[in-house]
Amino acid sequence: MLKLLSFSSCRIHSIFPSGIRTGSSVSNATFLQVSNSFSVFSRKTQNLVRRALFCSDTSDGSEQVMKFEVKESESGTQSKCSSAFLPTDPRTEDYPKELGWEADDRTELSVSILTSPTSNSFGIPLAIELIEKQHWLELKTHITDSNATTLLQQLFDSEADPIIILRYFNWSQKQFNISYTLELTCRLLHSLASVKKYSKIRSFLDGFVKKNENHSNSSFFHMLSMCSNHFCSNSIIIDMLLLAYVQNSKIHMAIEVFDRAGDYGFKLSALSCNPLLYALVKVKKVERVEYLYKEMIKRRIEVNLFTFNIVINGLCKVGKLNKARDVIEDLKAWGISPNVVTYNTLIDGYCKMGKVGKMNKANAILKEMVESKICPNEITYNILIDGFCKDENVSAAMKVFQEMRRQDLKPSVITYNTLVNGLCNDGKLDEACGLRDEMLSLGLKPDIVTYNALINGFCKKKKVRETRELVDDIRNRGLVPNVITYNTLIDAYCKDQMMEKAFDLHRVMLESGISPTGSTYNCLIAGLCRQGNMEGARKLLEEMQDKGLRADVVTYNILIDALCRKGESRKATRLLNAMFSMGLSPTHLTYNTLMDGYCREGNLRAALNVRSQMEKDRKVANIVTYNVLINGYCKKGKLEEANRLLNELLERGLVPNQNTYQVVREEMVEKGFLPDIEGHLYNVPGSS
């Protein structure tokens, strides 16, 4: 342990404002040089000496350093000593550099300082006054970047108002372009916490996190607990640090803080944990969400309805609907009642992620909700309308729309947009336009989303004139086309093999200052690929990457598909490997496309290799995988093998679809195979 002896006898003052300044022979330069000679001592010793010098109790401000002595000695049998005397003239005195030994943690240190009286000194009270009045210019004349830290320490030691210290801390860091140590930072935070200036701590930590210095969380935690063991303050500061990371999108750091807070036993709050949960939901890191949620309950962190709703939302977004329902039970067990948001979230989950009969389940939840005396709101209806539209049941969506109005709920722009989109996707363009007109008559202004939906509908039907009119309409109504407008139109041109037009639009887009997304490029690359222009596709891929847009799974799927169609499945396989090195995860589609490529080349061995690679990637063969392989075997005349696969897929509980049926019927049934699965085959939807 280092010990500072004769600390209280130190009577030092007035290195402030610009070092030691007296009528005596001791100058600021002298003082600094002595400071430099400290390098022969261990860092801890240096710091202690500095503190002894700068932080000692000198209330009268009339004393002046003349001479000091530092002694380091190891406890135990061996001991070494060293001393440094402040010289009257630095150029003529020797410094103890040549002593060059390092103290360790067992070294004892003693410091004694001799002082002499002086008169003209810049005292702490004056400094505080200047900071309080924010007379920064005047303050600046008293401070140099070498003693800025000294004043800070003096402020701490004089127990100045934490707000004053904070002001000086921020000002001097900026003024002298310095960064205070973590220790001083933690002392500041503790002093603010001691007077409950939490909003100050919050904004300070926000800036601290933004600066992104190389402080690790581990040293922050360590220093914070070294500076004070006030459990409550520590917990609050760490809680706010976590929130600061979340608000600055440094989720990884936030998670680290969360974990470490657990190790230190600091208590976090829902105020910071909820935003973290939500941030994780937004990036679909749902395993993390589940872990955090469990951990919050385990650590007895306060959880509230927001917490539950966020977790439910996360689970719904990835289709874990049963787990989401379990969380509803959890919250009831906590004595909390679900609210309209809870139910809306769950209904939306079923609408978007549910399997067969999902809309029935969504309706069932609606019923449950009403029975629990929770009134569906406009959003509830919007969710259901969208659900039915996406389920290709626009008429049911319209019924919900009627019901909504019967309940005296006002449809919003979003309601109309949802329906317009549903009608457009159903090819009912007249009705869609009718709804747009209805919006206008109700005083609801169609927005860019309305137009994007309509444009999409008209593009799909290749109604060029109407599409053009709609695009003109956007401008006339004072709306501005956005990325999605452009992407929709570019894709339409690409699908129509009008690549020049597509690239024209791409140019217009750039000129209007709208940044293309990866999707924009995907559309264009797919267009070029359809024309078999692999060279152009490659070039575009490069352009895309030059713009800092990363090729994604879709991009690779497009390229792999194109190569396979050209009978170059080997090259496509190289792209599959490239995906891994780019950190992208191939999807079922990726593997299936590649297998299909090999099958069409008649290379079944290669196709099966892809399948085993897929399984190594822990992707279970789906119905498309089987269709591709069965087709491959059939083309080769290996009907027994195809039969084996067909049985395998049935055993796995997969449902054959029209493609399966097609292949099997053409190639197998007529040749007398598969009597045992006939029953299944004739139940396939769409079969006669």
Added chain:
DNA sequence: CTAGGGTTAG
């Protein structure tokens, strides 16, 4: 601090 609408591969 939590819930709803528009484009894109196959």
